[in-house]
Amino acid sequence: MTELGTLHAPLQVEFDYTRSLGPTLSGFMTGLKRRQIFGGVLSDGSVAVPPPEYDSKTYDAITELVPVADVGVIQSWAWVPEPVPGQPLDKPFAFAQIVLDGADKPLLHAVAVATAADIQTGMRVRAVWADETVGSITDIRWFEPEGDSPATTPGPEGETVEGIVSPVKLSYDYAASPEESKFFRGLAEGKLIGQRCPVCEKVYVPPRGACPVDGVPTTDEVEVADHGVITTFCIVNVPFAGQQIPIPYVSAYVLLDGADIAFLHLILGIDAADVRMGLRVKAVWKPRDEWGTTIANISHFEPTGEPDADYETYKVHL
Amino acid sequence: MTRDVAIVGYSQRQMKEFDGSPTCVELLVPIFQELWGQTGWTKSDIGFWCSGSSDYLAGRAFSFVSAVDAIGALPPVMESHVEMDAAWALYESWVKIQTGLVDSALVYGFGKSSAGALRRVMSLQMDPYTVTPLWADAVSVAAIQARSGLESGTFDESQMAKVVARSMSDAVSNDSAIRKGATTAEDVLAQPLYADPLRRWDCAPVSDGAAAMIITAADAPGFAKLKGPKAWITGFEHRIEAGALNSRDLKVSESTKSAGAAAGVDGVDLAELHAPFSHQELILKDALGLGDDVRINPSGGALTANPMFTAGLNRIGEAARQVWAGDSQRALAHATSGPALQHNLVLTMEGRS
Known part of the structure; x- marks a missing residue:
């Protein structure tokens, strides 16, 4: 751990899972859309809601769905004092079977x-349906005491x-x-900090927790140059969601002078067709008042105009 | 006919909040160094590497690939990964040794639960069609299970409180425990209910950590140079039940019962049970048929530290330490995975003079 502790930033991960349904769950969801709950008839004749796709004892496919009521009895329950995002209610409630x-x-x-004192096993409850149903378990907003x-x-x-x-949204506190x-932190001061493995003496930029060759902590700090050589590269011609740079552009592995491991960055200031292995490049820094603790302080790399590096000088770093 | 396999090294770290990267490489490197110190082996003595972790825990894509950095994988190593507790990575390794393909393995697990909202993240292990959209969190699911047992008279609140009190009291002597202190059942019952019927102390604390273990066949080439005592694996079985909560009786654990019967629980004098909720220890003890003369969780168990993806392996490691020290002749270790004890693993081990 450093004296300053590690850098943290919030991280949001979001993805909408699009899931196809087999015949059993399709029947269940189709029912929910018209506010009809279906159960599946198991091999022993009992009815399970939601219907499983296969019987857990006989492994037979569940093919018979039967309508059940949207009222019933609480078999077990748990109080949820601090709901988390996405749960049916955003104030304390109960999950129940x-x-x-x-x-x-x-x-x-x-x-x-309202409170845990207002619920008990054996209590009768009824489904509260969404105003607009789509064929999802959330078409039932929640259950409430049955009333009349x-x-x-x-x-x-x-x-x-x-x-x-199924939208999935996850929030993390992400630590470097x-x-x-x-x-x-070095980048925030315009420096590129690497670390040298005490065993193989290779310099890693960015530094890692351990030398992946020797499995020992990389302890010795070294500052490396902000210029180096392109070891390999690719030309991006394919548009994708979130793309911020007009295509075609070049992503390249840049081996900074003094480092043993190349790192990936953007190459501009040269026609994509002219980028080549061995090309000498230098960092183009953003204006200093835009710097933060981020690799984005370097806008891109561009050619230095020096003669190309000899293949022999970087071939072991490919 | 099985190959004789022994547990010969174990090291772990667990903490409330790990101030480091979600790959936990910084934790794994010193843990591996400790294993080399314990065994006298180096990485060239290891035939197979297997880890347990999940990217969902801390939001780092391919964290298990980054964690390979801790190995120093040049020349390349034979490696595998399970998205389960590392106890199952141990099982995979044990099977690999049984096939004769390898003679030894280093198993590790890691997880940084504190990076997210653990009980919410765990709702992603539920049925993705009918349960996950409700974000049924891990504590609520366990609380429903607890109430099923309480209201049916299968166990009672005072038994749960005794489990908590014993765990927290035993954890005093465990440097790695997070929640500990001399505690009585009355102290526990004086705490307010949280996720009714559970109190906070009935639920394992959110924990970060990493752990690693070395196992080897008796006929491994490097066996003779091993330092230190050995705990010999005498039974290793796991069983799973259907994922749907309404397909099983939550008050009992059929999968633990059948895994225990297959592994053979007779004669065990100590059991490390992976019960992240107090009532689950009662269910497990009953399923395994453990008598009151069997010491349970002298380490404090998962109720005092429950790093995801290593807490199960830690049960096996803590039991092995007792065997190594000569404090147990025959020990049982258990690991669980999935909601409300869906999937259970039982390993038995013994010391040999």
């Missing part, structure tokens, strides 16, 4: 009650639901390693 009338195996879902409101009337048969979209933190 609910045996719906007509079913034998419980459905896991939320129950909206009228029963839900399922809608007419509609189109078969064949897929669901102590070595990476030194590297980024």
